[in-house]
Amino acid sequence: MPRPSQRDRILDAYTELVVTSGPETVTLEAVATAAGVSKGGLLYHFGSREALLEGLLERARGLNDDDLAAARAAPEGVAAYYLRTSVDEPVAGSPVYRATVALIKLATTEPRAAEATRRCLAGWRAALTEELGDPLSADLVAAVGDGIYLRAIVGDSSEGLGAAIDEVIRRTSPR
Amino acid sequence: MPRPSQRDRILDAYTELVVTSGPETVTLEAVATAAGVSKGGLLYHFGSREALLEGLLERARGLNDDDLAAARAAPEGVAAYYLRTSVDEPVAGSPVYRATVALIKLATTEPRAAEATRRCLAGWRAALTEELGDPLSADLVAAVGDGIYLRAIVGDSSEGLGAAIDEVIRRTSPR
């Protein structure tokens, strides 16, 4: 896999369309146009719709792993990192975030996307447990973050929680 | 609207298929067969795919309103009710729960379903705020419940939280 810049542009377009319009409504034609190529051009890089999906899954997994590593190295800690980015990214829209939202939307239809999503969520839960010690605290923080994702997907924001991340972490810990 | 039993059977089938296979992959043919009628028969009751969706949305809204009323009247309280049912229903599978999951899955593609979902979530948040007083506590419990829904949708369970609902409520409250 050399450096197929065109492949990435196509995946970018696909991701973007899934995020905005939802899966299944996205046609190869639409992805190709958005990426600046023709349907035939797209199908040269990805032999089928299935292959295109697989490409997105692979990239989403990679981006998530990197993000998880960044969280582990973050001074604020994994918990604050996870909650903060969950709340902020809907606006900022980093590549990881977009890929993750696309993943979840695809998960409503594609079993492979659902599996990839579970893998991501499990990774965060593991890192949180590692950091917080108490499993319930970890599961709570994780669930709050997951809830924020669900809201983002249906078009709801979570500023209330975003403004009180430290307090949220304090409350979720054992008393 | 008299008592169109056939309409309901069709909506049941549609809901079930959306929950299991995801939206958009569900064809009118499949819904008709699952409901025990032909495509033509289905289209007599619902003039178009759009009308079928609208039917599901309407029913989901109604079921959710009823559930919200039940929660408000429940001795355990709204918070415990919301968390408990979120965790348990994936197994039990009540009509409200199925309708809600279908709603969320549809929300990834259909703006109207997204709006209906936001309306439902807002209703729970309002009831929780009313009961708990503190807005942050309410938002926290709501977010945890929402997170549990997200997990259910991607095929993850949340037994850990389900086994500690009282503790969850205790921790989310102000200290």
Added chain:
DNA sequence: GTCTATACGCGGATAGAC
């Protein structure tokens, strides 16, 4: 009311030119 038959359009995929 419910069915069958059919028209119609669209999306995925292939073939082959450039």
Added chain:
DNA sequence: GTCTATCCGCGTATAGAC
């Protein structure tokens, strides 16, 4: 590598019989 042209199958919706 990328495009155009084309084929094929499927899903929605309509028409009309029963």
